[in-house]
Amino acid sequence: MNMLPPALRDATMEACQPWARFDLTALQWSALARDPVTLLSAWADTARVYALYRHRPSGLILPVSVAPDDGSYPALSIWHPVAAWYERTIHDLWGHVPAGGDTRPWLDHGHWPQTAVMAARPGPPSVAAEPPEFQEVGDGTFMQWPIGPLTAGIGEAGHLRLTLDGTRIVRAESRLGYTHKGTLLLMRGKSPRVAARFAARLAGDATVAHSVAFAVATEMALTLQAPPRAVALRSLMGGLERIATLLDDLTSLAGLLGDARAHGYCGEQQEYVRRGLAGAFGHRLMMDGVVPGGVAGEPDANGLSVLRQVLDGLAESLLAIRRLFGNGLLAARLSGLGVADRQLVETLGVEGIVAEAGRFGGDAAARCSARLDAIARDTEACIGLLSALPEGPLAIALPANSGEGIGYAASARGTVWHWLRLDHGQIAAVFPTDPGWALWPLAEATLAGAAAGDAAAIQCSLGLPVSGMDL
Amino acid sequence: MVRLPRAEPVQAVDAETVASLKQRLDAAAQARLGHGLAVRHVNTGSCNGCELELRALTGVLYDLSRFGLRFVDQPAHADVLLVTGPLTRNLRQALEQAWDATPDPKWVVALGDCAVDGGVFKGEYAVLGGPGAVLPVDLTIGGCPPSPARILAGLRALLEANSP
Numbered sequence A: 001m002n003m004l005p006p007a008l009r010d011a012t013m014e015a016c017q018p019w020a021r022f023d024l025t026a027l028q029w030s031a032l033a034r035d036p037v038t039l040l041s042a043w044a045d046t047a048r049v050y051a052l053y054r055h056r057p058s059g060l061i062l063p064v065s066v067a068p069d070d071g072s073y074p075a076l077s078i079w080h081p082v083a084a085w086y087e088r089t090i091h092d093l094w095g096h097v098p099a100g101g102d103t104r105p106w107l108d109h110g111h112w113p114q115t116a117v118m119a120a121r122p123g124p125p126s127v128a129a130e131p132p133e134f135q136e137v138g139d140g141t142f143m144q145w146p147i148g149p150l151t152a153g154i155g156e157a158g159h160l161r162l163t164l165d166g167t168r169i170v171r172a173e174s175r176l177g178y179t180h181k182g183t184l185l186l187m188r189g190k191s192p193r194v195a196a197r198f199a200a201r202l203a204g205d206a207t208v209a210h211s212v213a214f215a216v217a218t219e220m221a222l223t224l225q226a227p228p229r230a231v232a233l234r235s236l237m238g239g240l241e242r243i244a245t246l247l248d249d250l251t252s253l254a255g256l257l258g259d260a261r262a263h264g265y266c267g268e269q270q271e272y273v274r275r276g277l278a279g280a281f282g283h284r285l286m287m288d289g290v291v292p293g294g295v296a297g298e299p300d301a302n303g304l305s306v307l308r309q310v311l312d313g314l315a316e317s318l319l320a321i322r323r324l325f326g327n328g329l330l331a332a333r334l335s336g337l338g339v340a341d342r343q344l345v346e347t348l349g350v351e352g353i354v355a356e357a358g359r360f361g362g363d364a365a366a367r368c369s370a371r372l373d374a375i376a377r378d379t380e381a382c383i384g385l386l387s388a389l390p391e392g393p394l395a396i397a398l399p400a401n402s403g404e405g406i407g408y409a410a411s412a413r414g415t416v417w418h419w420l421r422l423d424h425g426q427i428a429a430v431f432p433t434d435p436g437w438a439l440w441p442l443a444e445a446t447l448a449g450a451a452a453g454d455a456a457a458i459q460c461s462l463g464l465p466v467s468g469m470d471l
Numbered sequence B: 001m002v003r004l005p006r007a008e009p010v011q012a013v014d015a016e017t018v019a020s021l022k023q024r025l026d027a028a029a030q031a032r033l034g035h036g037l038a039v040r041h042v043n044t045g046s047c048n049g050c051e052l053e054l055r056a057l058t059g060v061l062y063d064l065s066r067f068g069l070r071f072v073d074q075p076a077h078a079d080v081l082l083v084t085g086p087l088t089r090n091l092r093q094a095l096e097q098a099w100d101a102t103p104d105p106k107w108v109v110a111l112g113d114c115a116v117d118g119g120v121f122k123g124e125y126a127v128l129g130g131p132g133a134v135l136p137v138d139l140t141i142g143g144c145p146p147s148p149a150r151i152l153a154g155l156r157a158l159l160e161a162n163s164p
């Protein structure tokens, strides 16, 4: 206990699995924000605002909460700039006001039939749709280049505003929320089994990761564990999903930079993986394959051997893919492109590929080789899992109990966190955190100073998910 | 040396789909559209699953160009708007702008369960339930997400229905 930050020593503890939640006063809430902590997420329900931290000196995961006083709570963004988008989201959905923070709309673009839709009493619709406000840069003589929300190519919808000095980007500011589908309201009041379908549709390229994090949070809240066979199958599916998504990243980047050979080759491997998944799990993305309590199904003997063939084939082609990315024009284009600041990567709590690439210079080339390393690791791990699946049931029944839990899983973009509270078997409150929350602020900082013509390639090399954070 | 992958052979288009589409596309348009289709993808709030499969379709194994299908970046260059997602209220304006910028004759394809009728998000405060809520939809391709083969079958049916 003496490892705890001082701000928490006298705090009230609430039951939450596997990490107890500290319910704080406004003073304790602000004091903790000044400690050496990394903000992993922030959200709300009708009565409280929550934050999830990693305490850097001890590595402890700290869920905390504060009850707003007269509708407002101390803003965290003063100490943690990454909190700003969470605070804007909390304001848009639950109406709690971050005192001293940014209350410009984020998800609510003025088109919904109500405001503060998740609040105990939602408000009337906002009077008029607002044009997004962006921060002023310089004396107003710079050129503004707005991109999106519909962007070139086949991708997600988001708006990026680049301020240009000649062809150099002075500042990049993003505005997301365009793909907000009301997922949280759909999940509230449902049983975890039913709500799992929405968790699986937060982000198509991380449907397994989100489903696993959601399922584990549910199991934690009920102090249950999925059976060993289900846990192993989840690891297998998670690894296969990361492989396919990372191959998709490499394919897209090669296509964007005009390398037909790398584009064709990575795309072919990705397609073989997807077909293997269809054969083994009956779905090319494995959507709805993971359920709270376990998994929905399992590959038969034929499916397992198909997967084995696909993974063996992939392991053999990795060297060739490495050569394609490590040589020639493609390597020249990637080298030095979009160098991510290491300090910022740490402050923002960015994990996964982008954080790993920091050890090799942090440019797009490093991110490509980190992707290839991750594919190699996951391929090996999945081959191992295939031959060592434990016997036993695929799922357990879930009692209609109450509780609070946190689950996490690794997606191709970093860690996915889900928090939820169950009330007699129904979801009283839930919040999924996509790695995009940390990646987008990093992208803004990485774009600043780059050439405008490189913007698309830099974004692509960072792998920026949208839908999962638009909710 | 790395072998460049080749396109795979494909099966014949489903005759029934073609016949029903032929009825829906009028004769005047057939002559004007010819044999090629330029497709602009419009994301109206997808989870990115449909995009994954669309990107897979643009890979070398499916080789769209042999059918006269190509993806373009500008609605102004498009014959077809290929719409994914349940049409969030926040993207309605963007879809309408894309539609206005697309020259006639033009077609709207709703791709994926979300775009067909809102899918699992149907009726929620933030979505309108697919492009059909604001635009005439010519073809729907269901699935969550539809596989590349299914998307290709739909687009080829649209092509064949348009050839004189």
Ligand code: SF4
Residues within 6 Å of the ligand: A201, A204, B045, B046, B047, B048, B049, B050, B084, B085, B086, B111, B112, B113, B114, B115, B119, B143, B144, B145, B146
């Ligand atoms: S149809 Fe399915 S895969 Fe496509 S956007 Fe909707 S939820 Fe995602």
